[in-house]
Amino acid sequence: MIVNHISYGGVYAIIKVVKMVSDEMLYLIANKEKLEEEQGGKYVALYKNKIVAIGKTIHEVYEKVKKMGVKDPLIAYIPRRGEEALLI
Amino acid sequence: MNKIEIPYIPWRGRYCPLVEVQIINQDKTVRTLAYLDTGATYSVFHADFAEELGLDIYSGERKDITVGDGGIIPLYIFKLELIIEHLKTNAIIGFSDRLGTGINIIGRENILDNYVICFDGKNKKSIWHV
Numbered sequence: 001m002i003v004n005h006i007s008y009g010g011v012y013a014i015i016k017v018v019k020m021v022s023d024e025m026l027y028l029i030a031n032k033e034k035l036e037e038e039q040g041g042k043y044v045a046l047y048k049n050k051i052v053a054i055g056k057t058i059h060e061v062y063e064k065v066k067k068m069g070v071k072d073p074l075i076a077y078i079p080r081r082g083e084e085a086l087l088i
Numbered sequence: 089m090n091k092i093e094i095p096y097i098p099w100r101g102r103y104c105p106l107v108e109v110q111i112i113n114q115d116k117t118v119r120t121l122a123y124l125d126t127g128a129t130y131s132v133f134h135a136d137f138a139e140e141l142g143l144d145i146y147s148g149e150r151k152d153i154t155v156g157d158g159g160i161i162p163l164y165i166f167k168l169e170l171i172i173e174h175l176k177t178n179a180i181i182g183f184s185d186r187l188g189t190g191i192n193i194i195g196r197e198n199i200l201d202n203y204v205i206c207f208d209g210k211n212k213k214s215i216w217h218v
Binding site: 021022024025028029032033036041043057058059062072073074075076077078079081083084 | 095118134139
């Protein structure tokens with residue numbers, strides 16, 4: 001956590017700047033390119049700093065993680081080639 | 089005043105405002121990614137997540153929404169607890185079995201409209217003033 005002190009016309013305000021990203025998100029950011037090459041169009045389950053399951057559907061991924069006993073994984077869709085630009 | 093900074097995530101080489109979210113229904117939780125979309129009225133998640141949360145999507149209130157090509161897809165709306173990073177809110181969330189992309193969407197209704205958010209594309213992060 002970073003705390004900044006900012007002055008507004010001589011009056012000081014304390015602004016807390018909180019930067020929080022989970023282990024799973026950090027892994028995803030660090031490995032996104034490799035995942036896109038290898039797993040494009042699939043769903044992955046991330047837990048801590050690794051991929052614990054891969055599947056073509058969300059249900060398939062959840063089935064695998066339930067069998068493994070993994071609690072609260074992060075489920076992410078990995079875009080396939082051709083999904084570079086988005087209109088949402 | 090607090091600020092929460094959430095970094096953009098690369099999406100096939102382009103940085104996008106994707107955030108980690110948790111949706112909670114009683115004792116069931118799902119964690120996934122969603123795209124912050126100020127152009128969307130409703131938040132939309134894949135129907136499979138509703139089933140994982142123990143919801144029968146067709147029991148939700150149906151809303152028909154118009155998408156980019158002019159087509160209409162049905163959404164089934166629920167009020168559920170949503171956590172974006174550590175911001176907790178009772179959100180209106182729609183589920184659809186017609187979502188044609190793997191990406192979920194966080195829209196304005198009852199979520200983005202509740203906050204002051206800066207989309208700092210230059211520095212590749214969204215900044216939430218809370």
